[in-house]
């Protein structure tokens with residue numbers, strides 16, 4: 001790998017010795033997966049960190065989402081937005097439900113709650129909104145709509161690990177919240193994910209579903225898959241969690257440096273932390289709209305200097321080849337999502353990104 005390349009993200013890692021110390025006892029126990037002691041410890045520590053009553057770990061965030069949709073036994077239409085990672089839309093489709101696409105708002109890029117109710121039909125069973133770039137959805141409005149129409153709310157909270165609004169953890173909005181612990185996320189277990197949920201009764205169901213639907217040696221009540229987090233991944237999570245607050249503090253400094261260098265420039269729209277929100281500074285999206293360079297041109301300028309920014313989220317999921325011609329998958333039905341996707345670029349942001357690298361990136365954009 002080229003030493004001088006700057007990618008959009010760079011995985012946080014503990015010291016090598018710290019990880020080795022954490023995995024040492026696995027050579028004695030030889031208990032490497034199937035909800036071992038590190039898995040159980042990580043669940044307890046995450047419950048505490050996120051201040052949430054129930055958490056179940058998974059192999060990755062995507063399977064966490066598929067399994068919570070399955071556990072809730074949802075069949076019908078699910079309102080969501082297409083300005084997201086492939087995972088959200090695919091999970092709904094793969095679980096046999098029909099996504100119904102709602103547009104986003106142009107300020108924080110989350111679902112436009114004022115447009116949800118007009119999409120509700122007698123077949124609607126749930127809303128799957130996405131918290132985007134550390135911005136939280138309008139959780140109060142969504143809660144009111146869900147209560148009025150008896151709908152479940154499952155948040156894709158992959159971008160908001162550790163984020164709080166007025167002191168409330170992003171794990172605790174809606175009926176459930178999915179987190180991704182992928183290597184590129186603010187908190188990671190190499191690959192991994194979790195779902196947090198309000199209803200205690202879901203715990204057994206989720207634990208069975210992630211282990212082939214097996215409940216006991218001779219009892220298989222569910223058609224489950226395999227989505228267990230192994231002990232090496234859990235160990236990485238235990239180590240990373242110890243350093244997470246420090247990593248977020250360093251990310252904040254990078255974020256503030258970008259803001260100071262790029263704010264007040266016509267045609268450059270920056271993402272501000274929402275009022276009352278404690279962010280995790282996971283991403284630095286910039287919308288180039290009316291700037292002298294297009295988003296794609298800025299991307300090329302940076303790429304020529306070995307700086308790999310990313311067009312998150314482009315294209316929107318309704319534009320994917322696999323959904324071409326499928327009824328209801330019309331990119332034109334969510335014009336704001338399509339517009340933002342065409343103009344947004346996420347700049348590199350990670351804890352150890354140096355001030356001089358931030359200055360270099362900004363000077364290339366502004367030159």
Ligand SMILES: *Cc1c(COP(=O)(O)O)cnc(C)c1O
Pocket residue numbers: 060061062063084085087088130156158159179180181182192193
């Ligand atoms: C990362 C991500 C996912 C998928 O998580 P994995 O752990 O990679 O399976 C889903 N939704 C969003 C918004 C994400 O960013």
